[in-house]
Amino acid sequence: MITNEIRKSIVYMAHYSMASHIGACLSIVEILYTLYFKVLHIDPSNPEKKNRDKFILSKGHASAALYATLAERGFFPKKLLDKYYIDDGVLPGHLDMQSVPGIEISAGSLGHGLSIGVGMALANKIDNNSGKIFVLIGDGECNEGSIWEAAMIAPTLKLNNLTVIIDYNKLQGFGYTNEIINQSNMIERWQSFGWEVMEVDGHDVQKLNDSLKKESLCPKILIANTVKGKDISFMENKLEWHYKSPNENQYKQAINELNIISNKQNS
Numbered sequence: 001m002i003t004n005e006i007r008k009s010i011v012y013m014a015h016y017s018m019a020s021h022i023g024a025c026l027s028i029v030e031i032l033y034t035l036y037f038k039v040l041h042i043d044p045s046n047p048e049k050k051n052r053d054k055f056i057l058s059k060g061h062a063s064a065a066l067y068a069t070l071a072e073r074g075f076f077p078k079k080l081l082d083k084y085y086i087d088d089g090v091l092p093g094h095l096d097m098q099s100v101p102g103i104e105i106s107a108g109s110l111g112h113g114l115s116i117g118v119g120m121a122l123a124n125k126i127d128n129n130s131g132k133i134f135v136l137i138g139d140g141e142c143n144e145g146s147i148w149e150a151a152m153i154a155p156t157l158k159l160n161n162l163t164v165i166i167d168y169n170k171l172q173g174f175g176y177t178n179e180i181i182n183q184s185n186m187i188e189r190w191q192s193f194g195w196e197v198m199e200v201d202g203h204d205v206q207k208l209n210d211s212l213k214k215e216s217l218c219p220k221i222l223i224a225n226t227v228k229g230k231d232i233s234f235m236e237n238k239l240e241w242h243y244k245s246p247n248e249n250q251y252k253q254a255i256n257e258l259n260i261i262s263n264k265q266n267s
């Protein structure tokens with residue numbers, strides 16, 4: 001399974017570079033896989049194609065997940081994943097659009113990706129460009145006021161070429177999202193701004209695929225229920241894995257668990 005390969009790359013990258021944000025990467029693997037392998041009209045041999053669909057990873061601290069997915073999809077050699085977040089590396093810890101092909105925006109300062117996505121979607125409307133825009137934001141990232149400015153304007157501009165996915169993993173950097181700022185009424189909130197809202201299991205590729213491909217007259221948003229640290233038993237739903245990186249033993253255990261999942265899938 002490609003999702004499992006992506007997870008192994010993420011664990012490897014966080015381990016050797018001693019980087020943070022492994023939990024945030026592991027929660028979005030199925031979302032990225034579904035987008036890059038089933039939904040987006042893109043061509044890895046021509047990443048700048050004019051009417052391509054564009055994906056924005058607004059929660060740019062999860063860069064390792066996108067780098068690993070792009071490598072699996074053939075945008076650049078997998079060997080480059082050895083150059084993540086290290087001195088003289090190629091792939092910076094926060095997302096850099098100049099590092100490798102396939103990255104539409106640099107990101108890491110939270111709260112900007114949705115506004116950029118609104119601009120891209122509006123530009124495509126004006127230019128009669130059929131390319132669609134997809135933006136992935138974090139649930140904690142929704143604490144940023146700029147998210148709500150973009151949320152207000154998109155339906156007014158009738159941007160039905162814009163899809164947002166919230167990685168609703170219920171944790172942010174320093175605690176539970178809804179304890180820091182309660183947004184448990186997420187569905188009603190986005191609906192009240194004029195968005196078509198769908199709630200989906202963020203690890204179910206079939207359901208993600210169906211929801212992402214659904215046509216709509218207005219901008220739409222998928223509230224994707226996910227698990228931070230997904231598929232590594234000692235990382236799942238554990239706040240500390242926002243910042244920690246796996247040591248040698250933890251790395252071996254994590255890869256072992258992912259291998260067990262691979263073996264089950266192959267049998």
Ligand SMILES: Cc1ncc(C[n+]2csc(CCOP(=O)(O)OP(=O)(O)O)c2C)c(N)n1
Nearest residue numbers: 024061108109110138139140141171172173
């Ligand atoms: C503007 C800004 N403030 C603070 C940070 C530091 N920061 C990095 S990740 C993070 C938590 C984000 O939580 P969430 O959006 O829920 O993403 P998750 O890590 O759970 O995927 C914070 C506060 C940042 N990158 N940008």
